[in-house]
Amino acid sequence: MKLLLVGEYRENKLLDVTYDLIGFADKLESEKVMVAIGYESDVPKFDGKLYLADANELGEYNPSTHKQLILDVIEKENPDLIVFIHSSFGWDLAPRVATSLKATQLTEVVEYKDNSFIVPSCNSKLRRELKSKTSKTVITIQAGAFTPLYDSVGVPEIENISISTTSDINFVGYEKAEEKGLDLTKAEIIVTAGRGVGKKDNIPIIQALADKFGGELGASRPVADNEWVDQSHQVGTTGQTVSPKLYVACGVSGAIQHLAGMKKSEFIVAINTDKDAPISEVADILVVADVLQFVPILTNKLS
Amino acid sequence: MKILVCIKQVPDMESKFKVNAQNNWFDENDLAYRINEYDEYAIEQAVQLKEQLSDVDITVLSVGPNRVKEALKKALAMGCDRAIHIEDEESYIKDSSQIASLIADFSKDKEFDIIFTGMQSQDRGSAQVGVIISELLNIACVSTIADFEYNDSITVKRELEGGLKSIIKVDTPVVLTCQLGLNTPRYPTLPNIMKAKKKELLTIDSLELSSTDSLNETLNFYYPEKSGACLILEGDTSELADKLITILKEKTSVL
Ligand SMILES: Cc1cc2nc3c(=O)[nH]c(=O)nc-3n(C[C@H](O)[C@H](O)[C@H](O)COP(=O)(O)OP(=O)(O)OC[C@H]3O[C@@H](n4cnc5c(N)ncnc54)[C@H](O)[C@@H]3O)c2cc1C
Numbered sequence: 176m177k178l179l180l181v182g183e184y185r186e187n188k189l190l191d192v193t194y195d196l197i198g199f200a201d202k203l204e205s206e207k208v209m210v211a212i213g214y215e216s217d218v219p220k221f222d223g224k225l226y227l228a229d230a231n232e233l234g235e236y237n238p239s240t241h242k243q244l245i246l247d248v249i250e251k252e253n254p255d256l257i258v259f260i261h262s263s264f265g266w267d268l269a270p271r272v273a274t275s276l277k278a279t280q281l282t283e284v285v286e287y288k289d290n291s292f293i294v295p296s297c298n299s300k301l302r303r304e305l306k307s308k309t310s311k312t313v314i315t316i317q318a319g320a321f322t323p324l325y326d327s328v329g330v331p332e333i334e335n336i337s338i339s340t341t342s343d344i345n346f347v348g349y350e351k352a353e354e355k356g357l358d359l360t361k362a363e364i365i366v367t368a369g370r371g372v373g374k375k376d377n378i379p380i381i382q383a384l385a386d387k388f389g390g391e392l393g394a395s396r397p398v399a400d401n402e403w404v405d406q407s408h409q410v411g412t413t414g415q416t417v418s419p420k421l422y423v424a425c426g427v428s429g430a431i432q433h434l435a436g437m438k439k440s441e442f443i444v445a446i447n448t449d450k451d452a453p454i455s456e457v458a459d460i461l462v463v464a465d466v467l468q469f470v471p472i473l474t475n476k477l478s
Numbered sequence: 479m480k481i482l483v484c485i486k487q488v489p490d491m492e493s494k495f496k497v498n499a500q501n502n503w504f505d506e507n508d509l510a511y512r513i514n515e516y517d518e519y520a521i522e523q524a525v526q527l528k529e530q531l532s533d534v535d536i537t538v539l540s541v542g543p544n545r546v547k548e549a550l551k552k553a554l555a556m557g558c559d560r561a562i563h564i565e566d567e568e569s570y571i572k573d574s575s576q577i578a579s580l581i582a583d584f585s586k587d588k589e590f591d592i593i594f595t596g597m598q599s600q601d602r603g604s605a606q607v608g609v610i611i612s613e614l615l616n617i618a619c620v621s622t623i624a625d626f627e628y629n630d631s632i633t634v635k636r637e638l639e640g641g642l643k644s645i646i647k648v649d650t651p652v653v654l655t656c657q658l659g660l661n662t663p664r665y666p667t668l669p670n671i672m673k674a675k676k677k678e679l680l681t682i683d684s685l686e687l688s689s690t691d692s693l694n695e696t697l698n699f700y701y702p703e704k705s706g707a708c709l710i711l712e713g714d715t716s717e718l719a720d721k722l723i724t725i726l727k728e729k730t731s732v733l
Binding site: 473 | 601602603604614617620641643647698708709711726730
């Protein structure tokens with residue numbers, strides 16, 4: 176099987192997830208061919224070929240030109256599998272490329288076996304095993320699902336490529352998150368409120384447990400989006416990445432994007448009414464209970 | 479301005495799912511259904527735009543079996559003007575490109591200025607339908623928007639990783655896929671629920687629209703095996719708390 180990897184850059188820098196792609200190609204024992212819209216000053220280390228387009232010229236986010244450029248390389252290389260990272264870049268471009276190729280796209284692949292691909296379903300509770308019916312297949316792989324390969328020997332042979340097309344969107348610039356008021360990365364204990372906490376009025380129950388532990392309050396995304404807790408407490412892909420000694424997830428289902436931010440915690444306790452909640456994939460202990468009943472009792476007993 | 483909002487009905491994710499007899503999806507019986515969370519943001523954004531501008535007409539559309547009418551009715555009660563139900567009992571097994579081609583075929587001569595969809599569905603999570611619709615209609619698309627503003631032209635913020643957003647200006651016609659937190663979806667009020675009963679809800683058989691063959695096949699659908707590393711504690715709440723404290727004392731240095 177021949178692979179084409181689509182590397183990723185942001186703000187002049189190669190993104191680390193690009194090495195997940197190299198690791199994936201290595202696992203499939205495939206020759207390594209990559210296409211990227213990036214900068215020659217910072218290229219990934221691997222033994223293979225890199226088609227590199229200049230992001231200064233083409234823009235870091237420019238779906239119509241990027242799509243055409245990737246399609247040009249596909250025509251030259253004729254790969255069977257086109258591999259993106261499941262990221263804001265990958266999930267935006269993969270369906271565009273797949274539609275142009277009349278190929279299928281399989282999203283957020285977490286496992287590969289004998290020509291079939293495993294993807295999560297129902298907020299990561301279940302898995303689907305899929306087989307492509309088209310001669311070319313486009314996939315996005317979940318960041319962290321395949322071991323990255325940082326230390327492959329050799330430098331890629333670079334072929335500079337370009338394209339002249341116009342874009343149907345106008346990229347104005349990046350906006351950075353406000354300076355974080357709270358640094359959760361150094362917290363030794365984090366007690367996180369998930370949507371299962373029910374409403375803003377119940378947050379003090381979770382806060383009381385965090386206080387009793389001498390730790391910080393964390394939040395899953397819906398809790399931050401609903402402004403039950405300030406956004407600076409959010410843990411996850413679009414929040415903070417934490418690794419405390421103890422992480423207590425209260426009414427958090429364990430969606431991939433949340434796990435990405437907390438799975439490196441030393442000891443993880445989840446409190447959830449649902450025994451099948453995917454948080455059990457990373458938790459050391461799952462207490463099957465209603466947070467509103469259990470947490471006050473726990474807080475009490477801790478004194 | 480003409481707006482199309484595409485929504486999907488999904489089961490509550492906290493349901494106890496059973497795998498169906500074909501091993502390719504969950505058994506649809508005995509599940510409570512609701513509007514896909516991401517799509518509620520899409521509906522709300524369309525309704526907010528209608529409140530901002532005088533001349534906006536919102537069509538809400540869903541592909542699926544008869545039950546999806548409930549989702550459409552809720553969208554009408556939230557403020558959409560008319561609903562289209564593309565009836566398809568087999569929609570659960572159709573892939574994203576098939577669903578997108580039904581929607582694109584329906585939309586192709588309607589001249590929608592903005593098509594809103596959710597960024598992904600909670601059950602499939604493919605994150606493809608909106609983007610493919612734009613490709614099939616050959617119009618612009620910005621995915622994963624976390625902010626929307628209309629001021630003669632459209633400015634959106636597209637959410638990237640690690641707290642970064644990109645700011646993008648785009649003209650109509652455009653497809654925008656909506657991310658969590660874009661706005662606060664409203665609850666339909668009783669008077670609006672009553673008003674919605676009089677709004678048009680048109681059903682079209684999916685066979686009347688052109689679609690493609692499926693491009694992939696589901697070989698299996700299953701609960702992943704538990705790694706066994708997670709200790710599950712069940713029982714009396716007070717005893718559970720004692721057990722947990724004992725374990726924390728043994729296994730961690732925090733107590
Ligand atoms: C691009 C992108 C980026 C994202 N970034 C992030 C991110 O950074 N951080 C993040 O958290 N999410 C992120 N998300 C959202 C993520 O996919 C989930 O939607 C989110 O994590 C779910 O939060 P939750 O677990 O609190 O809520 P839910 O998924 O709704 O889960 C609630 C849980 O509470 C349990 N429960 C309900 N009632 C009770 C009760 N009384 N007692 C005990 N348990 C109860 C339920 O069984 C359920 O498991 C992102 C999504 C996308 C698409």
